[in-house]
Amino acid sequence: MAGELSLATLNLVEETIATEYRQLAALPPYGPEVLYQVRDFRTLVSLHYVVGLAREMGIASPQEPVLSLPLGSNVITLLDLARVFATIRDGQLDLNAMRLDEGGLGIIARIEGPDGEVIYQPRHHQRRVLAPEIALAVSDILYNVMEHGTGRSAHDRVRLRSRDAEQDRLLAELDLKVPLFGKTGTANRFINAAFAGFLSDTATAEGFKPASGYTLATYVGFDDNRPMVRNTTRITGGGGALPVWSRLAAAIYRHADYSSPLELLDLAFAGADRVEVTYPSLGQVEIPVEADDGGVLSKEMVSGADQQPTARLVTFGRFRPDGSFEPSRFFQPYWRKGADN
């Protein structure tokens, strides 16, 4: 039968098309029932949704809803990038103004007069963009990027330290890794390289929480967009921007008071080599995955083998009786989450 169709089949197809056309022709020409059937329309709607979501997440630069959008054809600023990652961190956009194009940089905590009178204090406006579950799941993806992906070299540079000399001596002995969240970005032809991510909040006795830590974004590139290529060397996000990002992160972990709430001595006696991240309890599950195979469900997990998985993923869903995992499906448009806020 290969390469051949019967005449009856062709007739059936033609008849079906004609029937559907007649049904559509009977409807208003630009009604949803008609448009939803048009693939280009669906694609365009999706692109507009992405552009809208990007703006809600803090991208102020104009975005064109073009098909090449996922490839990075739209230009954004480093500030845009930082705001997006800050939004991913807890699912909320934090601005100093009511609107994105009205607010400045939120780097001024307040301005006081000589008598202590507060002259200026930015009014923070927060609005939820992503559901907390989405923020948590995406944060964990970014965490795994730093653990197993292109950002893992950051752990060679970033350690928990302290300004307190005594505390720092002990931390130097402990050599504790800290949770990092981030993603590399590399343009075609190595024209530019970026790395963005965020750090944990200051610790509690249980560990670090990602809710409201520092967000960092770094960029490496030439002013004239020359490719960063020499001989066999190619500058990528991981190779160019990540080292800068790592040094910043290390400095923050040294100078901010991250370690004092931690029971460092207990960590030492427990043999810990890192401070764990603690997510809020939203009903998430932690599943073992294959770190070197795109994060698919761990074979050991499925087969029930008593082996330590190489990686784990935090997501939402349930385990079926056969041991396989069924992810939850939930989608809420950003404007609905915004309305909730």
Added chain:
Amino acid sequence: MVRRLFALFLCLSLGWLLVACAPPAVPPPGAPPEPPVALPEVEEMPEAAPAQPPAAAVPEQPSPSLELSDEMLAFAGAREKPVAERLAFHRQQMRRWRELDERSRSMLIEPPPAAWDECRRELKQLRDHYEQARDALRDLQFGELERWPAAVAALSDAQQADLDFQGGACPDLYQQLRGTVEAGLERFQTVAAEQLEAVVRHHAAAGRSEETLAALSNLERQYPRRLRNPDLLQQVARDLARAGAQAEALALLSDFTLSTESSVVTAPARLRADLLLLAGRREAARQQYETLAAHHAARARERQWVAEQLRLLQGEILVGQVERDLFLEIMRDYVLYAGKGMPPRLRERLERLESLYPGGMLTSRARKMVQEVAERAERWLERRQQEIEELLAGGDYRQAIGQLEELQAEQLAAEQQNWVAEQLGRAREARRREQEQRRQLRQQALAMQWEEANRLLGLQRYEQAIAAFSRLLTTEYGDKARRRIQEASREAATEIRRQAATLFVRARRAGGEEGLKLAGESWRMLQRIIADYPDSEIIPRVRDNLRSVEEYLEGLEAGAVERLRDNGKRSEKVGE
């Protein structure tokens, strides 16, 4: 020179630390010196090695700043003399205590063992404190400005020890023992002198002039006053003369001089005159008799008294009952006069007698008696006043007040009473000031100790800090010191736990034999926390940590923990 330059360099580089570390209660170097010797000089004192020499307890400190160095030198210079004086005083006290101790032991008078020895130890410790303070001050003057905290601490310790000693029971204990020793010595001397006298009498009775003279010489050397015994002199002289040693007998009697003011029996003098006459020494005999005659003339007053008493008793003087009774009352006061103030109502009785019998013979005699008593009372009062003024000038207010209060109970003239009241007020005010000064000195010393203890705590010298705070537990700093001790214990335990954690981390990293060794040391440190700071709030966590270390040790080598425990027990036995 090099040393001074080095000190200068230290001052420049570390001067700023002084501001943070110097004990604030220390008197400023530029302030006028307050002699630490403002303490009353009570009697002597002790010996004992201090548990921890203050100089050793004072940690090394960064040098003071250059700006303060001149003032520190001035501070040291101003305090060196008072400290040296106080040191000399306590050295003298130590000598006195030692002498008294030796005397009491030689007389088989056992001092109260614990208290006496403890006081001597305290006195020695006090002397050591002052020596350390003096040395530290000298070091300061020689440019070792980093010794400033040590000098302050030593000075504080010395002052505090001085105050404690003077305010304690030791001075009274010394006086008590001295009184006992002196009383015992007197009894001993009496018995010994009687025995020597018996020897003299024995040889004299036997006619052994040489032995008699030797025994007399011995008696004279040891108990010269015994030779004043007229009976003994006469007996021995007679015996010597009888044995042919007339020259020796006369020489013996020649030392016996007559006193017109005393009631010494004149028999030895007369015996000497008689012996001189018998020996043919007429001129000497005449002189002796003339001396005797003069003596008897001087005693005419006594004879007159006796004669008048006899006339009164024999009824030769006619007096009424009232006159006689009044006279006898006055005479009773006169005869029984204790040598102090005027007997009460003596003058009143005399005035009554004078008013009733102004020309009576007994009135005249009574007037003389009262006058004599008044003169003696006045001389006595003058002596007491002089003593009191000396006591006040010497700062011995307690004794002065005691004497003045005794004077107040005496019958004194209004003017004398005023003088006593005035002096009493002065002495009490001076004592109040002195007590206030001592209280302030004590406060200052305590404040210095408190600052020093806090400084040690700040330097994380926990053991020293705990020892320093412990010394303050019985003072008004007690509650605060107790809290600080708890704090220091907690921090000390935490510090040891931190070190143990570091070792354990290294052990895990090293593994193998090295890991076993390091983890074992970590285990011992955790055990030490449990042993030394059992009340610390971190003990439950330390026990959890200990379990982790033990699990690791057992994982490396089975039985490792048991061996560590055995080693610990053996070490304890060796320590015992």
